[in-house]
Amino acid sequence: MAEMSNLQALLGIMNNCMEIVGIAGGGGMLLSSFIPFASGLKGYSSKIAMIALVMIVLGLAVPGVIGWITASAHDANTVDLGLYISLFVSGMVALIMVCASVGAYFLPTIIAQRENKKNKIAISICNCMAFVPLVWLVSFIWACIPEKVAPVFPTE
Numbered sequence: 001m002a003e004m005s006n007l008q009a010l011l012g013i014m015n016n017c018m019e020i021v022g023i024a025g026g027g028g029m030l031l032s033s034f035i036p037f038a039s040g041l042k043g044y045s046s047k048i049a050m051i052a053l054v055m056i057v058l059g060l061a062v063p064g065v066i067g068w069i070t071a072s073a074h075d076a077n078t079v080d081l082g083l084y085i086s087l088f089v090s091g092m093v094a095l096i097m098v099c100a101s102v103g104a105y106f107l108p109t110i111i112a113q114r115e116n117k118k119n120k121i122a123i124s125i126c127n128c129m130a131f132v133p134l135v136w137l138v139s140f141i142w143a144c145i146p147e148k149v150a151p152v153f154p155t156e
Contacts, residue, residue, distance in 0.1 A: 007083045011070065014090045015063035021097050022059010026052045028133075029104050032140060036111070039144040044111060051100055062093045108139040117147060 029052035037045035066086045103110075108127045112120040119142070127139040 007087065008070075011066065011083065011086055011090060014087070014094060015066055018062055018090065018094060018097065019059050021101060022055050022057075022062075025097070025101050025104070026055030026059060028052075029055065032137070035141055036144045040146055041111070041115075041144055044107075044144075048104070048107070051104065055097055055100055058093055058097060062090065066090050105136065108136065108143040111140075111143040115143070117143065 029048055033045050033048035033052060035045075036042070036048065066089060069086045069089070070082050072082065106127065109120075109124040112123040117123060123139050123143050126135060126142065129135060
């Protein structure tokens, strides 16, 4: 029975982490999705917003679903199966959220590479130097700022 208590505690920790990552990470991404929109990269903005909304929905909905699965299994006296199914589902959702978070963290580097920025190496170094939100925001804004095109003068 101690094993089941440990599994329930682990499930509670995973649910809390999913809520935190979903709301904080997804909310931050949703707010940052307006930066590419303001700088004219509307395609990136909509993709970031969609990923952020999925993370928020997963962070809010999955812990409730997990609680429902665990409670139904407890009522049906199949606690072992319910806990294992709940752990599997929360583990899969946590994996999806971690992948989305890692992808979002390296978004400035991805945008700089795809837009072929002349400072793409500097943006990548700034993005990878420290896992600090302010440094990420600076590199994200830097990657989204449109480069000025040198004027071409007609030759006669």
